[in-house]
Amino acid sequence: MRTLTPPRLPRLARWLAAAAVAVCTAAGLTVLGAAPAGAVETGTWYRIVNDHSGLAVSIQNGSTAAGGVAVLATASNATSQQFRFVDSGSGYYRIQARHSNQVLDVYAKSTANGADIVQWADNNGTNQQWQVNTQSDGSVELVNRNSGKALDNWEWATTAGSRVSQYDRNDLESQHWKLVPVEGGTAGNGAVADPNLQYYGRWNTNDAAFYTMGWAGGYVESAFTGSSIGVKLRGAIDMYYSVDGGAETWMRNVSGNVTVKTGLGSGTHTIRIGFREKAGSYTGDPAFGGFLLASGGATTGIARPANFIEFIGDSIxxxxxxxxxxxxxYGYLVGDNLNAGHTQVAQGGACLVSTADGCWGMMDWFRRTSMASTGDDWNFSRYRATAVVINLGTNDVGHGVSTVQFQENYIVMLERVRQAYPNAHIFAMETFRGRYSPETQATVNARVGAGDANVHFVDTTGWLPDASDLVDSVHPSDSGHLKIANRLTPIIDQYL
Structure with missing residues (x-):
């Protein structure tokens, strides 16, 4: 788990070393550098209260729409006034609104004094990144990375509903903000719509009672208090769980109200649950109805990691x-190695190209919530991947896809992924059997030549040299997946 308990032990020592690096202290109007140690805790929800007016930053009328305006409001326990700081690296943070999961954004990337501050889907743009500088009076100055200007109480307002904007840094009280921790955050009840629950991957939320996992590798996390934790399920499913960062443990063929863990001590705990994917002859029901809490227990906020990695592929x-x-x-392992959110948008038997004989072409299907979708129904604003890993081409040969067709369509795939995730690094992996390897590399070169420098070819030659690395002629064994993860992790890490 992340933040509220010691993180999962990473599988490579490099990640332990990176996690131990301390940040530098900044004060007053110093040159922008790393955020001051202890200025913010990424697992804590805060009200952001202006020193001059005593009013708090709030999203106007509790809007959940992209573009909802940040204004000043009388301080309250409304979740539209609660924000947490999500680490963007290099001493910058995104400031996430609790009620909407969107982040504070300088509208249209403006660098002008007086530009609106709004909420927007998290894309980790520099206009969504803020430096936190501690002032001598214990307040903070929040400086936008794109504009270099400070979050400002526009025209020194003292009335609720007044604008929040950006302005040249001046070290005055209109730009001083107290970060007031919300006591324990807002206690949640564990229901599917509880804002303390964090969903990773493609989840169909049309049914208000049960959210359904699409594709593979989706999971849910939360922090909670109480002596026990359970899960509400619908139909029978193989479910795994991890409590307080422990090893993933299966509960096979369970349904209804399921007790996961009892006898927990006092304090705050964390839980992650996920399901076996519905595929082939396995027809389990990957439907999640919320967490079941002990009497007196509650969910509390848990921070999302700065990075999210989406793995697109087939059965491998x-x-x-x-x-x-x-x-x-390997995708799950890489995500945890890098302490990143992750999901596997993948299906056994999938191709890159949709074919007449029925192969699922992921160049089309990755835009869908699940294999049950009948159209391009996934809303990409629900999360923003910072890295996308594509491993496709193993199955296309068996469906008559020519090398020319493959290369032409791979270019389309890369263009579509770029449209979905404008700022992500995209990694096109060579298939482990070397199929369409020249064509995959050529598409990457074409995209780089077209000006997209954040597309990378991953040469996997020699990654699985031993017979024990495969369970058959195609699929990696568990030890093979571990080898892949240990090769792929440092490649992705250098770009995040």
């Missing part, structure tokens, strides 16, 4: 046929 990316997928699959 799912982790099939290995019994402990998804958490032994």
């Amino acid at each position: 990316t799912v982790g099939q046929p290995n019994g402990n997928r998804p958490f032994t699959a």
Whole structure:
């Protein structure tokens, strides 16, 4: 888990070293550098209260729409006044609104004094990144990375509803903000719509009672208090869980109200749950109805990581046929290695190209919530991947896709991923059997030549040299997936 308990032990020592690096102290109107140690805690919800007016930053009328305006309001416990700081690296943070999961954004990337501050889907743009500088009076100055200007109480207002804007840094009280922790955050009840629950991957939320996991590798996390934790399920499913960062543990073929763990001590705990993917002859019901809390227990806020990695592929990316997928699959391992959110938008038998004989072409299907979708129904604003890993081409040969067709369509795939995630690094992996390798590399070169420098070819030659690395002629074993993860992790890490 992240933030509220010691993180999962990473599988490479490099990540432990990176996690131990301290940040530098800044004060007053110093040159922008790393955020001051202790200025913010990424697992804490705050009200952002202006020193001059005593009013708090709030999203106007509690709007959840992109473009909702940040204004000043009388301080309250409304979740539209609660914000947490999500680490963007290099001493910058995104400031996430609790009620909407969107972040404070200088509208249209303006660098002008007086520009509106709004909420917007998190894309980690520099106009969404803020430096936190501690002042001598214990307040903070919040400086936008794109504009270099400070969050400002426009025209020294003292009335609720007044604008929040940006202005040249001046070290005056209109730009001094107290970060007031929300006591324990707002206690949640564990229901599916509880804002303390964090969903990773593609989830269909049309049913207000049960959210359904689409594709593979989706999971839910929360922090909670109380002596026990359970899960509300619908139909029978193989579910895994991890409490307080422990090893993933299966509960096979469970349904209804399921007790996961009892006898927990006092304090705050964390839980992650996920499901086996619905595929082939397995028809389990990956429907989540919320967490079941002990009497007196409650959920509390848990921070989302700065990075999110989406893995697009076929059965290899799912982790099939290995019994402990998804958490032994390379994508899941890489995500946890990097302490990033992650998901596997993948399906056994998938191709890159949709074919007449029925192969699912992920160049089309990755735009959908699940394999049950009948159209391009996924809303990409629900999360923003900072990295996308594509591993496709193993199955296209068997469906008559020519090398020319493959290359032409791979270019379309890369263009579509770029449209979905404008700022992500995209990694096109060579298939482990080397199929369409020249064509995959050529598409990357074409995109780079067209000006997209954030597309990378991953040469996987020699990654699985031993017979024990495969369970058959195609699919990696658990030990093979671990080898892949240990090769892929440092490649992605250098770009995040």
